[in-house]
Amino acid sequence: MMTNLFTVFDPSSSILFLPMNWLSTFIGLFLIPNLFWTMPSRWSLLWNKINITLYKEFNTLLKSNMKSFPFMFISLFSIIVFNNFLGLIPYIFTSTSHLIMTLTLSLPMWISFMIYGWINNTQYMFAHLVPQGTPTILMPFMVLIETISNMIRPGTLAIRLTANMMAGHLLLNLLGNNGPNLTNFFLIFLIFSQILLLTLEATVAIIQSYVFSILSMLYVAEI
Template sequence: MMTNLFSIFEPSSSLLNMSLNWLSTFIGLMFIPYLFWISPSRWSILWNKINLSLYNEFKTILGPSQKKSTLIFISLFSLILFNNFLGLLPYIFTSTSHLVMNLTLSLPLWITFMIFGWMNYSLHMFAHLVPQGTPPILMPFMVLIETISNIIRPGTLAIRLTANMMAGHLLLTLLSNTNNFLNSYLLLILIFSQILLLLLESAVAIIQSYVFAVLSTLFASEIN
């Protein structure tokens, strides 16, 4: 029995005081062998087309000098997408609904970009702090504002993904807890609405993984 609505996001399976639910993050690795079959399946053909589309888009954002870095962001998109969809299945832990998981993805990337940019393109990074055409009297304030907005980038990435994945799960849980008090007709309406909400959550799972990867790519494109 739930003592708290947010307890649905807590890891519950453990062995020797080690949480096993986080192992669901790696279930997506089971799909990798299908990509190397001699006779490709429909799944591998579809996934290759998605990867090719992402490669072309990320290559355009990063430019020709960093087009080899697209593998990082395609892998990031794949990891988040697999975990978002796995969280929609019953009794499977949703790791992307936890801030610690999303910060683990966004914070190391941001720190790496900042270290690389300030060590190799210092003047270019300083130029980003003052937008072109800023009046001299406003320059100190713009430097402060741009610095703060740059520092909070990994947090906004992680919080956006966490909030979107949590909201749908909470709404599905709230609706499912009302089925004991409804008659047959209202129960059918409830089931239909939950199916529609599940379809919406599937779209959210794709959109949020795409947004996370694209914003990370945009952050990387600013350092060169």
């Protein structure tokens, strides 16, 4: 049982003593009608157009031998934007506002491509640690800085997505909890501000999904 909207951030909330909050990640799969996959509609055509646009955008940033990679990042974008929008519905657990979810998306991918890069492009990976034109005396420091910046990449991806999704939700909750104590005039102003914040959150949900996928792809393209 949920006592308030802040409970949606609690991963230990349960139904019949079973921690089922994480199942919200797959709720939408049960809501999509079967005809969506077999019969063209405005929504399916719109989603296909978005995927085609993303493919063209991602394809321009990759090398000629990496033409199949955009499909993986389009899928990543779809998963994140889907969960971001689900989190805008009251009392639905927002999985992308937790590091355990965002790190699950960024860390395995980063580790796998780093292993691939060091095994197959060892010389290039070593050369990448020292930018061209670096003075000899600064080379040890540059190696240290580049190594640290490379290692924190999955963390920055995860924290960026988590912080942006949680900040908007908390602001909406804090404003909404003050509604019963306000007069009619301020209540109308509160509702109007909530609508604007929801619009902003919907925009942030799309932007953060795109940023997460495009940065992941750029990190992979470097390898």
